[in-house]
Amino acid sequence: ESHGITVIPCIQTLAHLEALVRWKTYPTDGGCVMMVDDPRTYELIDHMFATLSECFKSRKIHVGMDEAWLLGRGKHLDKYGYEPSFDIVNRHLKKGKEIAKKYDYEIMIWSDMLFRSWNNGEYNVRQTVIPDEMVKKYDPDIIPVYWSYVTLDCGVFKDTSRIPEMLENHLQFSKNTWYAGGIWTWRGFIPSNKYSIHTMTSAVHDCIDKGIRNIFMTIWGNGGGECPKMSTIPSLFYIAEVARGNDDDKLIKEKFKNLRFLNFFCTWNIIF
DSSP states (O other), rough: TTOOOOOOOOOOSSSOHHHTTTOOOOOOEEETTOOOOOOHHHHHHHHHHHHEEEEEEEEEEOOOOOOTTTTSSHHHHHHHHOHHHHHHHHHHHHHHHHHHHHOEEEEEEEEEHHHHHHTTOOOOOOOOOOOOOHHHHTTSEEEEEOOOOOOTTTTEETTTHHHHHHHHHHHHHHOOOEEEEEEOTSSSSSOHHHHHHHHHHHHHHHHHHHTTOEEEEEEEOOOOOOOOOGGHHHHHHHHHHHHHTOOOOOHHHHHHHHHHGGTTTTTTTHOO
């Protein structure tokens, strides 16, 4: 806080709760997906918000909700019958927002579940007109966060062209769309800084062109989380400079080299 940094909690309130559901304390739909509409699910979320509100001053909270593959396909289906996943997600969001109000929270979500139910299970779609019934059901006060880390396929940055198109698709849901890129740490013991810089520099420019003002970079610990997080600082610094309007590769490296608290990066040229 003394450096002007606001820490925003980033949690999960629907899926990706493998560590929690193994204790079989809370009801699940299937796999690691929580049981939507069950009162105990919302008791859990309330406890999450209560704890986080004591730990962090931010009044924004990211509640996750991505990749809920089995949503509405397990016990929820048995109990309530079939519903499109989009409808279940929106109802879950509405209840989550009601709880968030108690703690004065503004919530944001990973946006993929807004697209999968009407896009054959896929997230990315070419620029299109979002079905009107989907837009009307979505609460524009809930911030959708479009995540795209870009993958390399045979020397070509796959799906790079999809980013501006998907941003346009998201803006139909909410003008307050955010973008989340990725610093590649989840493929081994060392970071893919050069790869991250190439892909995310392009993504940042796309966001600027589309008027997206809020961008953050994710650093995931998939697998065993072997990659040291501090080793991603070159990528974070470079991308931050690009976001500020500095595209001069030589100048960015020189500024990085001159940062006193980063003197321990004696191999900075190699890292870049």
